[in-house]
Amino acid sequence: MSTARAPMVWRHDERVVVCAPYIDAERTRAEGRKIPTEDAVARPHVVEIAHACERGLGLRCEIEEEKCYSRDFWVRGRVRVTWRDDEGNLARPELDTRGKLLKAIAAEVKKYPERNADGSPGAHAMYTTPKMMFEEYVKTVAGMAGPAPGTGKKAEKLKAAGGGSRKKKGRK
Incomplete structure (x- = not known):
């Protein structure tokens, strides 16, 4: 058929x-x-x-x-x-x-x-360039995130204890 x-x-x-x-x-x-x-x-x-x-x-x-x-x-x-x-x-x-x-x-x-x-x-x-749009986006994302690496409470405790930096793993 x-x-x-x-x-x-x-x-x-x-x-x-x-x-x-x-x-x-x-x-x-x-x-x-x-x-x-x-x-x-x-x-x-x-x-x-x-x-x-x-x-x-x-x-x-x-x-x-x-x-x-x-x-x-x-x-x-x-x-x-x-x-x-x-x-x-x-x-x-x-x-x-x-x-x-x-x-x-x-x-x-x-x-x-x-x-x-x-x-x-x-x-x-409201007309912006792509660079201006990207900078605005970075500001928005930065505001949503927590503290930058190395600036939080854990880092402050390490600095107060005299440590400050972690030991690197690997060869000497």
């Missing part, structure tokens, strides 16, 4: 993936920047990119929060921008390449209300 199955049709996702490092002026080309520095913006955030696409450019997009940038684990989230309709026509004919799309997104992010006049993040902004 044979059962006929319909052939599996897989349709490629036509949306463009936009990660924050693609338009980050503080990154090098090797670190993931895809547009020239003068067109890029300092420390863009995924929410700003999504607002720039939807409100500024009129393109539909979706934020994927669970994804992270492949070259840098600390960069969380990316935006999938729908730039073609179901027939394959461009939603904005002037944005016919990914480079032009990224430049247009960066230009809209620079206009974001919480940014300074030069396009840099404001002083009250």
Whole structure:
């Protein structure tokens, strides 16, 4: 007995993936920047990119929060921008390449209300660098842990008794 199955049709996702490092002026080309520095913006955030696409450019997009940038684990989230309709026509004919799309997104992010006049993040902004995020993480973890090695009650008793250090095992 044979059962006929319909052939599996897989349709490629036509949306463009936009990660924050693609338009980050503080990154090098090797670190993931895809547009020239003068067109890029300092420390863009995924929410700003999504607002720039939807409100500024009129393109539909979706934020994927669970994804992270492949070259840098600390960069969380990316935006999938729908730039073609179901027939394959461009939603904005002037944005016919990914480079032009990224430049247009960066230009809209620079206009974001919480940014300074030069396009840099404001002083009250939550946008941080990966190094700043790591330092904050280390502070949090250090606050959760107990005393550092050699500073606890047992170490104080050893120092008071005159010991201070333990005898090393092994050859002399």
